Structure formats: structure tokens, C-alpha cells
Amino acid sequence: MQNSTQIKEKIRSLSAEIGFDDCGFAKVCEVESEYRRFFENWLENGFNSKMEWIKKNVDIRFNPKLLLENAKSVIVVLQSHNFLVTPQKNKVARYLLQEDYHVSMRKKLRILSQKINEILPDTNSRICVDSAPILEKYWAQKAKLGFVGKNTLFISNKIGSFCNIAVLLIDKELEIEESHKNSQENSCGNCNKCIKSCPTGALVENYTLDCNKCISYQNNYKVDENFDCFGYVQGCDICQEVCPKNAAFQI
Numbered sequence: 001m002q003n004s005t006q007i008k009e010k011i012r013s014l015s016a017e018i019g020f021d022d023c024g025f026a027k028v029c030e031v032e033s034e035y036r037r038f039f040e041n042w043l044e045n046g047f048n049s050k051m052e053w054i055k056k057n058v059d060i061r062f063n064p065k066l067l068l069e070n071a072k073s074v075i076v077v078l079q080s081h082n083f084l085v086t087p088q089k090n091k092v093a094r095y096l097l098q099e100d101y102h103v104s105m106r107k108k109l110r111i112l113s114q115k116i117n118e119i120l121p122d123t124n125s126r127i128c129v130d131s132a133p134i135l136e137k138y139w140a141q142k143a144k145l146g147f148v149g150k151n152t153l154f155i156s157n158k159i160g161s162f163c164n165i166a167v168l169l170i171d172k173e174l175e176i177e178e179s180h181k182n183s184q185e186n187s188c189g190n191c192n193k194c195i196k197s198c199p200t201g202a203l204v205e206n207y208t209l210d211c212n213k214c215i216s217y218q219n220n221y222k223v224d225e226n227f228d229c230f231g232y233v234q235g236c237d238i239c240q241e242v243c244p245k246n247a248a249f250q251i
Contacts, residue, residue: 004175007119011075014115018108020077022158024143027176028071028169031062031138042208049211050221057133064134068126068169073176075168076136076143077112079105082162082249093216093235094162101164105129109168120172128167136165147186150206151194151239157186160249161240194239199230203239 002010008025015023039058048054060066064074081095095101109127117123128134137154141147146156155161188206195203202213211217215236218227229236240246 008174010119011116015077015112018111020108021080021163022078022145022156024076024140024145025174025176026074026076026139026142028064028074031135035135035138036062047208047210047212049217050223051211061133061135064169067128067132067134068124068171070171071126071169072172073170073174074139074143075170076140076145077105077109077166077168078140078145078156078159078163080159080163082160090233091231092233093237095164096234102129102131105164105166109166113168116170124171126169128169134167136167139167140165148207149194149243149245150188150192151203151243152207152209153240155245160246161243162246162249191244193242193244197242198239
């Protein structure tokens with residue numbers, strides 16, 4: 001019988017074969033209260049703008065066991081969208097240069113879920129690709145795949161911030177070491193290039209995004225027809241393009 005370490009390595013190997021760029025694991029737990037307080041303060045400041053849906057299912061968002069009964073382990077997968085961008089008058093974010101990640105990552109996670117059932121029979125799982133109320137960046141950090149930058153984006157140790165995150169909850173226990181605080185090397189340190197480079201001031205302070213001022217948000221929700229999107233017609237990559245952490249992954 002395979003031990004937990006062997007099972008995790010097998011799942012990592014399978015995730016790579018399926019097409020994910022990284023895979024990590026975390027133990028299911030209720031999210032620390034400090035994260036909830038930060039989220040509630042963010043909402044109170046109106047930084048969610050017209051995204052009323054984000055106020056729903058708050059309890060579920062902070063407790064994965066409400067998404068999957070008896071959930072015990074979180075499997076986090078990353079998929080790069082660091083595609084070469086050619087100069088163009090009307091710019092789009094790089095993630096739009098791929099198949100819709102909601103579709104592609106869900107397909108891959110279905111396959112991974114089936115493969116896990118072959119290793120761990122009778123495993124119940126829940127696929128979460130953006131639409132489910134779960135804190136993807138929080139769990140990716142718990143799984144030691146990287147950290148959340150001052151631009152509020154997840155920065156992978158392996159592929160930088162040009163990545164999408166998806167989660168697979170399972171009701172099987174995997175032995176997982178507790179995460180530790182990120183070291184200075186695995187953080188933004190004193191760098192604040194993303195904050196200085198945001199042309200609309202959407203990054204109002206470290207780790208805080210005001211969607212009312214965000215180019216990507218305005219592209220999607222068209223809240224202000226007179227809003228200057230600086231040439232972007234869909235999404236925005238400015239805060240990622242200036243990030244030194246992405247320098248090693250430029251193509």
C-alpha cells in the first residue's frame with residue numbers, strides 16, 4: 001500500500017501529465033479570522049464596486065467543508081498563461097490568449113479526479129474553478145506554491161504571476177506539513193513597483209485593490225464609459241509586467 005508521500009508524488013506526476021504547471025497540497029481547515037476581517041473591511045470600503053455576488057456565500061468562502069462534506073485535503077493546481085504578446089493598438093491581458101481557463105482547467109481536473117479515484121478508491125471530490133466560493137490564492141499559498149504579491153495576485157515560485165489557479169477538494173486525508181510564514185525571498189520585500197506603475201491608482205495600498213479604479217474590472221463591467229483604460233480593451237497586465245518576480249519567466 002502506498003504511503004501519503006507516494007500518493008502525493010503520484011498526484012503531482014499525474015497533474016503534470018494532464019497539463020498543469022504545478023501542483024500542491026494543503027490540509028482543509030477554516031480560514032484564519034484575520035483573512036475574514038480583511039475581506040469584510042474590503043467590502044465595507046466598497047472596493048468590490050458592482051460585484052454584489054462577492055458578498056454572497058461568505059461562510060462557505062472561509063470554510064471548504066461547506067463546499068464538500070467531510071473535505072480533508074485541498075489539491076491546488078496552476079496553469080500558466082505567460083504567452084508572448086505582440087505589439088498592438090488595442091491590448092488584451094495574456095490570460096485571454098488561451099482557451100477559456102474555466103473550461104480547460106475544469107476538463108483537466110475531471111481527469112485528475114478520476115485518476116485519484118484509481119489511487120484512492122471511493123474518493124469524493126469537488127472541482128473549484130473560479131465560480132465556486134473558495135479562496136484560491138489563500139490555498140495556493142497554504143500549498144507552498146508561492147505567495148500573494150502586493151498587487152493582490154498570486155506569484156508562483158515556479159511560473160510567476162501569469163497563472164490561473166484551480167482547486168480540487170477531496171475527502172481523503174493526505175499527510176501535509178503545516179505551512180510556514182514566507183521568507184523575505186518569498187515575498188515582495190520592499191518592492192512596490194506594481195503600486196507605482198498602476199496608471200489609475202487601483203492598488204490603493206499593499207495587497208489592496210480598489211476595483212472601481214481597476215482597468216481590468218472596468219473592461220469587464222463597463223461601470224464608467226469615460227474611464228481611461230490606457231489602450232487595454234480586455235483585462236490588464238501592467239502590474240505583472242513590471243514585477244521583478246516575473247523577470248525570470250519572461251518569454
